[in-house]
Amino acid sequence: MSEAVETRRARxxxxxxxxFGERRAELAAAALHTLAELGFARTSLREIAQNSEFSxxxxxxxxxxxxxxxxxxxxxxxxxxxxxxxxxxxxxxxADGLRTGFADAMAATLAADxxxxxxxxxxxxxxxxDDSFRKDVLELDExxxxxxxxxxxxxxxxxGATVTVAPRIAYAMLDGIFEQALLRHLCDDDNAVRxxxxxxxxxxxxIIAKA
Amino acid sequence: MSEAVETRRARxxxxxxxxFGERRAELAAAALHTLAELGFARTSLREIAQNSEFSxxxxxxxxxxxxxxxxxxxxxxxxxxxxxxxxxxxxxxxADGLRTGFADAMAATLAADxxxxxxxxxxxxxxxxDDSFRKDVLELDExxxxxxxxxxxxxxxxxGATVTVAPRIAYAMLDGIFEQALLRHLCDDDNAVRxxxxxxxxxxxxIIAKA
Amino acid sequence: MSEAVETRRARxxxxxxxxFGERRAELAAAALHTLAELGFARTSLREIAQNSEFSxxxxxxxxxxxxxxxxxxxxxxxxxxxxxxxxxxxxxxxADGLRTGFADAMAATLAADxxxxxxxxxxxxxxxxDDSFRKDVLELDExxxxxxxxxxxxxxxxxGATVTVAPRIAYAMLDGIFEQALLRHLCDDDNAVRxxxxxxxxxxxxIIAKA
Amino acid sequence: MSEAVETRRARxxxxxxxxFGERRAELAAAALHTLAELGFARTSLREIAQNSEFSxxxxxxxxxxxxxxxxxxxxxxxxxxxxxxxxxxxxxxxADGLRTGFADAMAATLAADxxxxxxxxxxxxxxxxDDSFRKDVLELDExxxxxxxxxxxxxxxxxGATVTVAPRIAYAMLDGIFEQALLRHLCDDDNAVRxxxxxxxxxxxxIIAKA
DNA sequence: CATGAATGAGCCTTCATTCAT
DNA sequence: CATGAATGAAGGCTCATTCAT
Numbered sequence: 001m002s003e004a005v006e007t008r009r010a011r012x013x014x015x016x017x018x019x020f021g022e023r024r025a026e027l028a029a030a031a032l033h034t035l036a037e038l039g040f041a042r043t044s045l046r047e048i049a050q051n052s053e054f055s056x057x058x059x060x061x062x063x064x065x066x067x068x069x070x071x072x073x074x075x076x077x078x079x080x081x082x083x084x085x086x087x088x089x090x091x092x093x094x095a096d097g098l099r100t101g102f103a104d105a106m107a108a109t110l111a112a113d114x115x116x117x118x119x120x121x122x123x124x125x126x127x128x129x130d131d132s133f134r135k136d137v138l139e140l141d142e143x144x145x146x147x148x149x150x151x152x153x154x155x156x157x158x159x160g161a162t163v164t165v166a167p168r169i170a171y172a173m174l175d176g177i178f179e180q181a182l183l184r185h186l187c188d189d190d191n192a193v194r195x196x197x198x199x200x201x202x203x204x205x206x207i208i209a210k211a
Numbered sequence: 212m213s214e215a216v217e218t219r220r221a222r223x224x225x226x227x228x229x230x231f232g233e234r235r236a237e238l239a240a241a242a243l244h245t246l247a248e249l250g251f252a253r254t255s256l257r258e259i260a261q262n263s264e265f266s267x268x269x270x271x272x273x274x275x276x277x278x279x280x281x282x283x284x285x286x287x288x289x290x291x292x293x294x295x296x297x298x299x300x301x302x303x304x305x306a307d308g309l310r311t312g313f314a315d316a317m318a319a320t321l322a323a324d325x326x327x328x329x330x331x332x333x334x335x336x337x338x339x340x341d342d343s344f345r346k347d348v349l350e351l352d353e354x355x356x357x358x359x360x361x362x363x364x365x366x367x368x369x370x371g372a373t374v375t376v377a378p379r380i381a382y383a384m385l386d387g388i389f390e391q392a393l394l395r396h397l398c399d400d401d402n403a404v405r406x407x408x409x410x411x412x413x414x415x416x417x418i419i420a421k422a
Numbered sequence: 423m424s425e426a427v428e429t430r431r432a433r434x435x436x437x438x439x440x441x442f443g444e445r446r447a448e449l450a451a452a453a454l455h456t457l458a459e460l461g462f463a464r465t466s467l468r469e470i471a472q473n474s475e476f477s478x479x480x481x482x483x484x485x486x487x488x489x490x491x492x493x494x495x496x497x498x499x500x501x502x503x504x505x506x507x508x509x510x511x512x513x514x515x516x517a518d519g520l521r522t523g524f525a526d527a528m529a530a531t532l533a534a535d536x537x538x539x540x541x542x543x544x545x546x547x548x549x550x551x552d553d554s555f556r557k558d559v560l561e562l563d564e565x566x567x568x569x570x571x572x573x574x575x576x577x578x579x580x581x582g583a584t585v586t587v588a589p590r591i592a593y594a595m596l597d598g599i600f601e602q603a604l605l606r607h608l609c610d611d612d613n614a615v616r617x618x619x620x621x622x623x624x625x626x627x628x629i630i631a632k633a
Numbered sequence: 634m635s636e637a638v639e640t641r642r643a644r645x646x647x648x649x650x651x652x653f654g655e656r657r658a659e660l661a662a663a664a665l666h667t668l669a670e671l672g673f674a675r676t677s678l679r680e681i682a683q684n685s686e687f688s689x690x691x692x693x694x695x696x697x698x699x700x701x702x703x704x705x706x707x708x709x710x711x712x713x714x715x716x717x718x719x720x721x722x723x724x725x726x727x728a729d730g731l732r733t734g735f736a737d738a739m740a741a742t743l744a745a746d747x748x749x750x751x752x753x754x755x756x757x758x759x760x761x762x763d764d765s766f767r768k769d770v771l772e773l774d775e776x777x778x779x780x781x782x783x784x785x786x787x788x789x790x791x792x793g794a795t796v797t798v799a800p801r802i803a804y805a806m807l808d809g810i811f812e813q814a815l816l817r818h819l820c821d822d823d824n825a826v827r828x829x830x831x832x833x834x835x836x837x838x839x840i841i842a843k844a
Numbered sequence: 845c846a847t848g849a850a851t852g853a854g855c856c857t858t859c860a861t862t863c864a865t
Numbered sequence: 866c867a868t869g870a871a872t873g874a875a876g877g878c879t880c881a882t883t884c885a886t
Contacts, residue, residue, distance in 0.1 A: 039340035044854075045856070054871085054872095055871065057857095060856085060857065060858080121336055128250070128329040128393070129249065129250035129253065129329065134397075134398050138398065141391075141394075164413070164416075165417060168391065169388065169414065172384075172387040172391040176383040176386045177384065179390075180382075180386070183335065183338065183339060186345075199380055199383075206376055206417050207417050255879075255881080256881070257879090257880070266848060267848080269846060272846075277881075441849095442849095445849085461759075464762065466876055466877080467876080467878085468875085468877090476851095477852065478851095479851050479879090479880090480851075482879080483848095483851095484849095488876095544758055544761070544762070546816065547672075549816065550754060550755065550819055551751065551755070556820050559816070586839050587836070591810065594813040595810060597812075597813070599806060599809065602774075603805075604761070605757065605760065608767075621801075621805075624798055625802065625806065628798055628840050629839050677860080678859080688868050689860095690862095691867060691868075694867075848884100848886100849883105850883085850884090853879105853881100854879090855877105855879075855880100856876105856877095857875105857876085857877090858876080859874095860874100863869100864868100865870100
């Protein structure tokens with residue numbers, strides 16, 4: 001087999017993979033809305049297909065099963081989320097500014113993306129009962145932890161202080177805060193979004209100490 | 212119709228109601244185990260019935276639907292949980308003692324009751340998607356908030372300090388911590404139970420300030 | 423619990439079991455025709471249900487799965503078959519008479535029950551590929567072996583001779599003969615039924631030897 | 634149009650046909666393994682394609698349907714099988730030698746080719762339910778009959794005896810024996826292979842008679 | 845009251861087949 | 866010729882729910 005052929009085959013194979021991945025992403029994106037609306041358990045693949053321009057057969061063609069689709073959908077959403085605050089961190093010039101910016105951003109995504117956020121919690125909840133989800137959930141949780149830590153760590157630095165809790169603790173606390181706010185927001189409690197900034201600021205203040 | 216008869220009827224009716232309630236409690240208790248094992252979505256009424264000494268027909272008689280049963284089951288469990296730390300609070304004589312006792316108790320129930328705790332989170336997760344669970348979840352969350360506050364508030368008092376966060380924040384933070392620990396514990400991470408006391412103590416310390 | 427109650431419960435339980443078994447038998451009998459017409463692989467439970475007076479749900483209620491239904495159906499048919507020749511054996515007064523009677527009876531069932539016989543071979547064929555069928559197939563094959571041996575053994579006795587092959591060999595040979603005849607009969611070869619008696623008689627003669 | 638062109642076209646056409654046939658053979662050979670492993674009903678064209686170096690689209694190009702492929706695959710295998718014992722017959726110098734050689738060869742192929750043998754029985758079983766297989770099955774069975782007859786006939790000749798059963802009967806009997814042995818062998822019964830030689834010898838002895 | 849037989853909608857998944865590239 | 870993306874019918878199975886006993 002000549003080198004030229006080898007190369008050509010490899011190029012085709014790569015392109016295939018890309019196309020496959022693109023289609024997966026496309027389908028996952030299409031599935032995201034339906035999943036976020038009904039939750040994993042109540043959403044059928046047929047329903048997802050009907051809300052998209054594809055047949056339900058194609059979902060099975062691109063995903064090994066329903067769980068695979070859910071994971072991919074959430075992963076895709078989180079892919080964007082976990083860098084959500086990075087610009088804030090990069091642009092921050094004062095502790096107060098970062099704290100406020102971060103707190104406001106959290107409230108903003110709570111208001112804007114509530115339905116998709118609950119899908120993440122749905123996935124994590126599945127993992128409490130089903131082994132097969134755990135690997136992905138743990139991985140995503142780690143990335144979320146890092147995301148939060150980048151904020152908290154920089155915040156302390158700007159404040160000339162140190163964080164008094166470990167990254168995982170900081171994440172767990174803020175995640176707990178967000179989850180509660182999400183619940184209240186979905187229960188049509190308008191205070192949820194309004195109060196969140198102050199609460200988050202409160203937490204940030206509580207977990208640093210002047211050096 | 213004589214008064215005596217009226218009274219007797221009422222007595223019977225009351226007894227009936229009591230019996231009805233007792234039966235519900237009995238069935239909910241029997242369901243708890245199966246629900247905790249499989250989660251709400253994966254548990255069928257048949258499965259619950261098979262793991263109990265009842266027929267599945269009777270479940271439909273005493274509960275309007277699956278959701279009704281789940282709520283009753285978790286409510287029953289929480290009835291115990293929401294007072295879990297009260298004795299600790301009553302017996303505490305020092306801040307350090309309460310902090311350690313509370314942290315250890317949390318780790319203990321994490322290890323002992325993991326499967327039922329995840330059922331609570333499952334219920335709360337359901338409520339993110341399903342209206343019908345929300346009222347109960349909100350109520351339970353409030354009682355859990357109170358429970359946590361009794362600990363935190365007393366801890367600060369013993370330490371001659373004040374809590375720097377509101378009750379709901381304290382609860383949300385500690386619940387976030389516990390949820391993470393539960394996930395890791397269910398993932399067979401032995402560190403989850405071992406590390407929890409220190410983490411909880413860390414959080415408690417972080418949210419009080421000397422007066 | 424009083425003895426009376428115990429007894430009553432046991433009686434009810436037994437009656438339940440009987441009713442359950444009866445329904446299974448009823449459903450298996452109803453399924454037999456459809457299965458015999460299309461074969462295991464091509465027959466869907468829905469189709470079976472449609473050809474009966476039941477819903478397809480009830481099939482799942484009484485049978486753990488499709489294989490269970492097939493096995494039960496065949497087993498029920500064979501239950502009758504394996505005694506098919508016993509009256510002949512009991513009534514036989516001469517070797518020639520038994521031989522002729524047996525050979526004719528085989529041809530008769532070939533003509534009358536061809537479609538159901540092929541279902542037995544279908545089941546046995548499944549067992550070549552699927553473990554889960556093997557236990558039942560082996561058991562049924564053993565009973566068929568015994569059935570044949572009762573004939574062959576008695577035939578030799580009446581002829582004042584001994585059988586020169588073991589029971590299993592006698593069965594395997596005659597089964598091979600029958601299977602071939604069945605194939606030809608189903609291929610609309612009229613000779614199949616007509617020739618079978620002579621062939622069977624031929625085989626019987628070949629496997630005994632004067633003492 | 635010149636003769637030369639005509640000829641050239643014909644040559645190309647012939648070559649095409651050959652290539653077509655070759656390709657079919659190649660694909661059938663690749664399919665054989667998967668079919669033998671899973672059986673006709675459980676094997677999908679996708680599975681066959683995945684276990685080969687071909688796409689599943691090409692299977693549809695070269696075969697009209699699954700049945701066509703199965704028949705081609707088994708026919709290919711049988712091409713070898715139907716002459717399996719011919720060398721034995723040609724080389725045989727004594728009745729005992731041929732009998733032993735044949736019996737041993739049968740046991741050997743039972744042990745070595747069990748999975749492909751069951752595919753043959755699977756095909757024959759299909760033909761009990763499906764017309765479309767019958768022509769091929771009948772033809773193959775005839776060739777198998779001839780193959781067995783060449784052995785049996787020669788064996789009788791060497792023994793100075795005559796066969797007491799017709800060719801078809803001899804084949805049906807030995808095939809029944811082999812089918813039973815195959816079942817037991819696939820059930821992990823080690824005796825199946827070990828006992829077969831004696832059984833086959835037994836049968837051969839039983840169906841000849843000194844002239 | 846309690847049972848469990850029966851229903852049938854709905855789910856996930858498989859697969860032969862078609863067809864644009 | 867060959868590929869593999871896409872389709873959609875069909876299948877086995879689950880399950881909440883109904884209802885006669």
